[in-house]
Amino acid sequence: MTAAKLACPKCRRTVPEVFWQGVDVVRCPTCSSEFEQLRFPALGAARRVDRAAATGSGEANCYFHAQNRAEAACDGCGRYVCAVCRVPVSGQHFCPSCLEARTDRRKLPENHRVLYEHIALLLAFLPLLLWPFTLITAPAALGVCFWGWNKPGSLVGKRRRWRFILAGLLATAQIVGWLLIFTRMFLRF
Secondary structure, X not given: OOOOOEEOOOOOOEEXXXXXXXXXXXXXXXXXXXXXXXXXXXXXXXXOOOOOXXXXXXXXXXXXXXXXXXXXXXXXXXXXXXXXXXXXXXXEEEOHHHHHXXXXXXXXXXXXOOOHHHHHHXXXXXXXXXXXXXXXXXXXXXXXXXXXXXXXXXXXXXXXXXXXXXXXXXXXXXXXHHHHHHHHHHHHO
């Protein structure tokens, strides 16, 4: 486990542990500025690491690692798995291959996130086929751009903010177009 480090927010230098251990207000020894540290109990707690035990005589061994003792049976296929291969999901234990083959992965916690950049692009592009709908969808696309900008991105892919920018520009152009249409209509009367 690596030692915890604390950097001064003003000078960005590392503050030795002697100065911040057990106190809430820290004084930087380099620049003498004071700042408050917020301690998270989980950072100081010992991490639980599953280690597989070696198999003994008369004990079941892991399906994937023959040298490791089995800790649990997979709730999907019934194979015996060691502590390294056991994946706990909602009170059940699965082996890696069953977890990969599950068809109901969308129901697992943190397995799906809303991709706001996709919604914003769809709201901006699709109504162009039937242009009167842009009167409603352009402000909605702009709202989704602002709403989803700081939301977490995809779990599997990297975040593509250019989609927000493209959707925002297109929605703004549609709104400006509608404003021009309305001003021309009202200037005629």
